[in-house]
Amino acid sequence: YLGDPIDAKTALQYGMVNRVVPGAELEAATLKFARRMALMSPEALAATKLAINRGAxxxxxxxxxxxxxxxxxxxxxxxxxxxxxxxxxxxxxxxxAALRWRAAQFSD
Structure with missing residues (x-):
């Protein structure tokens, strides 16, 4: 409710993301994911996306x-x-500077 930023671990705990990797491994993990997705047929991806969107x-x-x-x-x-x-x-x-000013409004 307060709009506080959260870290990746918290996002994972909340179920907002399905996986977290260290920053140093991010590019490799992203490429691995993209390569797996590229092996799928475009029709299968489109059907899956449609099913997810309709479910939502x-x-x-x-x-x-x-x-x-x-x-x-x-x-x-x-x-x-x-x-x-x-x-x-x-x-x-x-x-x-604006963010620092705003933060100062709420400091003790």
Whole structure:
């Protein structure tokens, strides 16, 4: 709910990803995965993708995304004092400075 970043291990625990590899092994693992996928027929891949998407739709995934976007659209469109200040700092001093300013708002 708070939008805190999570690390790869936590994403794995939450089921957001199915595998985590060390950064040094990422390219090799990615190429291995891509090579396996390249051996599959395009028709089989398309059918699998369609089945996954339809399953997600049946579970209400698309409606959940739309509902979230409906809520967030108003938040992004609304101009707040904090948002305006953040944007000013970002434009003048860069994103890093704006993020540090925002973090300082919540420090003890």
């Amino acid at each position: 739709d049946a579970a209400g995934f698309r409606n959940a995304i739309r509902a979230g976007l409906d809520v967030l659209a108003g938040l992004y469109a609304a101009r707040t004092e904090v948002g305006t200040k953040f944007d000013e700092i970002r434009e003048k001093e860069g994103l890093g």
